[in-house]
Amino acid sequence: MSTARLTGAQTVGPFFHPALLREDARRNVLVQPETEGERIRIEGCVYDGDGVPVPDAMVEIWQANHYGRHRHPLDQRPLPLDPTFIGFGRCGTDDAGRYWFETIKPGPVSFDGERSQAPHICVLVFARGLLNHLVTRLYFADEPANAADPVLQRVPPERRETLIAQRAVVDGAVVYRFDIVLQGDGETVFFNI
Amino acid sequence: MSWKGTAVESTTIGTIIRGDREVFPPYLYAAYRASNRRSPNLPLIEVPLTLSELTGPGPAISEVTPEDADLTRNAGTGGEAIGQRIIVTGRVLDEHGRPVPNTLVEIWQANAAGRYLHRNDHWPAPLDPNFLGIGRCLTDEHGVYRFLSIRPGAYPWRNHPNAWRPSHIHFSLFGPSLASRLITQMYFPDDPLHALDPIMNAVPEPARSRLIATYAHDVTEPEWALGYRWDIVLRGPQATPFEEPEGEVR
Known part of the structure; x- marks a missing residue:
């Protein structure tokens, strides 16, 4: 397969906000009142190699619904779709490098005919200075299925914790904390996809 | 393998190209200063593509109006943006050359003077009250996508002494899957600033030249606007027709 014709990536640059984060393009809240599943809030901060928050990044997420099904024509597994849930989120970081989403915890997703993946959320990171976007995954700290997750097992054990969001209950709400370190100490694991 | 109808049982997709350094820029490109502290030190980890990456939001995101594609008037002021009118059009294709229909294309650009309508763009070039610089x-x-806009100006930045970005339009595309997600920039032909721009030059040749649109006289409309054509080729196959699985979602 020739790769000669693919279009290469370029940085999102510093001036994307009016286009990509206009009111109807920004998607911090993925849920509606009727959406099925455990309500969770995801919070985190994006840091650069100096440990300084990145105030001009954009984070996108993609996930399955409560039953583990994606809203996509390729996912034809006999699992329910939730008409109130797309599973896509997009948030810019604020002046302190922070981002957040309100969503539901996804169900497990099949890996191959036999194995399942632990519940996870795909995370894309864009920023000035990133010539390509970065791809990572958020896993849930209280999820026993992490131990057998076939993607997590590809990650050196000492780096896996960078992919594990820590659970807390804040004012009765479930919050998972997922910081993203672009470079250096505690550098987040990024995938080649 | 079949891409239609059945669940994905295989976890490796040979036709999707990953980490191709002949096409994509490296994360660290020293001449582009902002990459120095924002690029990972450690290599990306190879993982199989799973249903999570072979699906994606592309087919589900489709809220646009025809006015969104006219950057000369979509500020909604009733006035028209100042600058040389241009039509930018082209096809979005998968890696097999098949069209990717019904996929969202979002763009943003500087105005004719090279200034963005953005709180962090402070250089002393005039803003245009009739130009937002955003479209989709x-x-x-x-x-096929098609935009009516004005030719963006070049603008200075602080990457190195006397640094100027060549005229360009930012493009954001989803395509059929998460693996096909792409943010890139389109450049205009015959611009002497190309050779001096570290962002553009981070992409290796021949892929670099493919970021440059061609002047297209058949797209040019008489006594109205100059035409440029730029095709975009995304990773991965166009898997299935774009249909909502069921119902309407908001």
Whole structure:
């Protein structure tokens, strides 16, 4: 397969906000009142190699619904779709490098005919200075299925914790904390996809 | 393998190209200063593509109006943006050359003077009250997108002494899957600033030249606007027709 014709990536640059984060393009809240599943809030901060928050990044997420099904024509597994849930989120970081989403915890997703993946959320990171976007995954700290997750097992054990969001209950709400370190100490694991 | 109808049982997709350094820029490109502290030190980890990456939001995101594709008037002021009118059009294709229909294309650009309408753009070039510099459209059934805009100006930045970005338009595309997600920039032909721009030059040749649109006289409209054509080729296959699985979602 020739790769000669693919279009290469370029940085999102510093001036994307009016286009990509206009009111109807920004998607911090993925849920509606009727959406099925455990309500969770995801919070985190994006840091650069100096440990300084990145105030001009954009984070996108993609996930399955409560039953583990994606809203996509390729996912034809006999699992329910939730008409109130797309599973896509997009948030810019604020002046302190922070981002957040309100969503539901996804169900497990099949890996191959036999194995399942632990519940996870795909995370894309864009920023000035990133010539390509970065791809990572958020896993849930209280999820026993992490131990057998076939993607997590590809990650050196000492780096896996960078992919594990820590659970807390804040004012009765479930919050998972997922910081993203672009470079250096505690550098987040990024995938080649 | 079949891409239609059945669940994905295989976890490796040979036709999707990953980490191709002949096409994509490296994360660290020293001449582009902002990459120095924002690029990972450690290599990306190879993982199989799973259903999570072979699906994606592309087919589900489609809220646009025809006015969104006219950057000369979509500020909604009733006035028209100042600058040389241009039509930018092309096809969005998968890596097999098949059109990617009904996929969202979002663009943003500087105005004719090279200034963005953005709180962090402070250089002393005039703003245009009739120009937002943002647009979006969906590709049609042939994978074709089309925008009416004005030619963006070049602008200075602080990467190195006397640094200027060549005229360009930022493009954001989803395509059929998460693996096909792409943010890139389109450049205009015959611009002497190309050779001096570290962002553009981070992409290796021949892929670098493919970021440059061609002047297209058949797209040019008489006594109205100059035409440029730029095709975009995304990773991965166009898997299935774009249909909502069931119902309407908001």
